Amino acid sequence: MAGVAPVRRVSRPRADAVRNRERIVTAAREMFVESGAQVPLDEIARRAGVGNATLYRNFPERDDLVREVVLSLTARITERAVEATEQESDPFEAVRRFTHAAADERVGALCPMLDGDFDKNHPDLLAERSRLEEAVQELVERAQTAGRMRADVGAGDLMIAVSQLTRPLPGTACPSMDRFVHRHLQVLLDGLEAPARSELPGSAATLEGLRRESGCTS
Structure with missing residues (x-):
């Protein structure tokens, strides 16, 4: 119909992306509690079971x-x-x-x-x-x-x-x-x-x- 603005579709993050983010946060919480907030980020990625690129894509800075x-x-x-x-x-x-x-x-x-x-x-x-x-x-x-x-x-x-x-x-x-x-x-x-x-x-x-x-x- 003329004059009606098109409906914008808001993309939702994929389920696996959400799970990866949750795994990173869980692993980081455990390791920060165990060893402090300066624990190497690659160790957090390893515990979370994700690659370093996935961690930095979700959290560009420490x-x-x-x-x-x-x-x-x-x-x-x-x-x-x-x-x-x-x-x-x-x-x-x-x-x-x-x-x-x-x-x-x-x-x-x-x-x-x-x-x-x-x-x-x-x-x-x-x-x-x-x-x-x-x-x-x-x-x-x-x-x-x-x-x-x-x-x-x-x-x-x-x-x-x-x-x-x-x-x-x-x-x-x-x-x-x-x-x-x-x-x-x-x-x-x-x-x-x-x-x-x-x-x-x-x-x-x-x-x-x-x-x-x-x-x-x-």
Whole structure:
């Protein structure tokens, strides 16, 4: 019909291209956690089972890949918080479940990756960080409102503790520390449960305050 603009067809990436990209991100996330964000890219390609050309076609610069891994890891930690909130009837058990799950996702690997030169204010990163902060804040507030978690701690305190207890990363000075992570997290969680047995010095750490000081959510 005259005067009607032709319909533009938006090409969608092929399924194998999507799978390759996902494999690269998964391999990079594993290797960054194991050895840090400076691991050789050809080793990431090898673990992902793709050629170097495929890796560079998806991620022309290392910072592009690091940003995607930070996004992926942050999203996975956020989902663990949402799952804990939705599936645990006891608010403190939700905190407990999330804490152990975040350790399994190696939340402590986030801050070293954020030391890179990539744009930390990328809209996708800001949006995912906001989702994580909201999910963790809800977990903590629900537990405190129910009287199950001590009131003198903040969501920032929880994230700092989990981050610290999931370091050092494997491949550094103390790789055997991994076997103690969940044991020590349980000691931490016993200290977070109400009623409190002592008065904490200083003030509670907030996620907003952490972000202002370091640019890191963990």
